[in-house]
Amino acid sequence: MKAETRSFYEAAVLRTVVQISQTLDQALDLTALARGAALSPFHFHRVFRGMVGETPLEMHRRLRLERAARALLTSDAGVTAIAFDAGYETHEAFTRAFRQAYGVSPSAFRQGATDPRSGCGRPPQAELAAPSGVHYCDDPTRELVVHIATKESIMNVTIETMPAQRVATVAHVGPYNQISAAFARLGALAGPAGLLRFPQGAMIAIYYDDPESTPPEQLRSDAGLVIPEDVALPAGLGEQRLPAGRYAKTTHIGPYTGLGGAWSRLMGEWLPRSGQRVGEGHSYEVYRNNPTNAPPEQLHTELYLPLA
CATH class of the missing domain: 1.10.10.60 (Homeodomain-like)
Incomplete structure (x- = not known):
């Protein structure tokens, strides 16, 4: 590192x-x-x-x-x-x-x-539990001490060189956990157009906004399907390009509700200790199966983080 x-x-x-x-x-x-x-x-x-x-x-x-x-x-x-x-x-x-x-x-x-x-008990405590050890202090001369997480991540992360990808998309604006509606529309448009027949096709979600600083109703994302370069898109589908480059990849196995925590561990535990820095481009998820053919505990989702 x-x-x-x-x-x-x-x-x-x-x-x-x-x-x-x-x-x-x-x-x-x-x-x-x-x-x-x-x-x-x-x-x-x-x-x-x-x-x-x-x-x-x-x-x-x-x-x-x-x-x-x-x-x-x-x-x-x-x-x-x-x-x-x-x-x-x-x-x-x-x-x-x-x-x-x-x-x-x-x-x-x-x-x-x-x-x-x-009088014999513990008096009320103003400080709330915080892993960082940072608490309110009204003494401006007191040194601020911050405990940074240092435990080694047990995430299995690999560095992958990914090719450029063309993605047919349906835009979603709103809470990320409601993107399933966009995927339903994507399937309704891509299926009749024959876009689901390609072996390299993968369902993918691309995220553009930070959920910590953007109101839920304004979050932008795309439900997408990777498609070949020479295929025409039917009306109603947009297009996005994911650039070729180096990506950190990890796999989350389990319900989609755990994806937020997986991203936090990848960004907050693995990345700072990896010797890598975030690059240009967007983070995205690839779904290797879905709730129609796998129970929640067996869902496989790949997380990709662009690296410099």
Whole structure:
């Protein structure tokens, strides 16, 4: 492994953590964070989550909640004022988020710090569990310590030189887990046109946007089928080109619901330790079987990440 490559990703993540911790009162610009890391948003947020254990947005929200919890313990400010400072528009929204994180309401959390019956017990703790060890601190002189995941990935990843591929596509806009509707339309158009007869044809999904920074209803992806160069496309199908080049490839075996975690491990665990860097192009998935001919636990999906 090239130490300078891992250092590149670590430095990008550390810069982002510092920026997040110092700008809690500002809305998080995820695109700008990725640009500062010299990565696309799609790739950066998966690297960040894999190395730190949570997304930038999750860290931002958690640190705000920790600051709010600290205020409940150390100040006389009203719960509504603390809620606004934490970025919540209503008392009710803050209470729901706080209860989910701490197990009690903000008022009960504050009461626990002053209840004399708790004198022999453990006082309320403002810090929430975080693998990174990054927590809210109101002392600007205190050094920020970040624990970067260092355990070796057990993913079986190979470097493949892939040829250029022509893909017949149906566009999908919306949550990625709803792309099945686009695949149904693809099959309805490709089948009658004879596009399913080619041996090199593979069902493929191409993803263009980062789900961490793009609203679900705006996410863009393509349901596709690899086809030969000399085949005419029927009306209703678009065309996309996947460039030839080097790709990191791993295979996920199991339900499609586990693909998000597989991508996170590939980007956040394997990539920073591999000596490789992300290249131009789009990440994509290839489906070697499907739910019509295999049970969920036997589904084979190949993940491809472009490399420089």
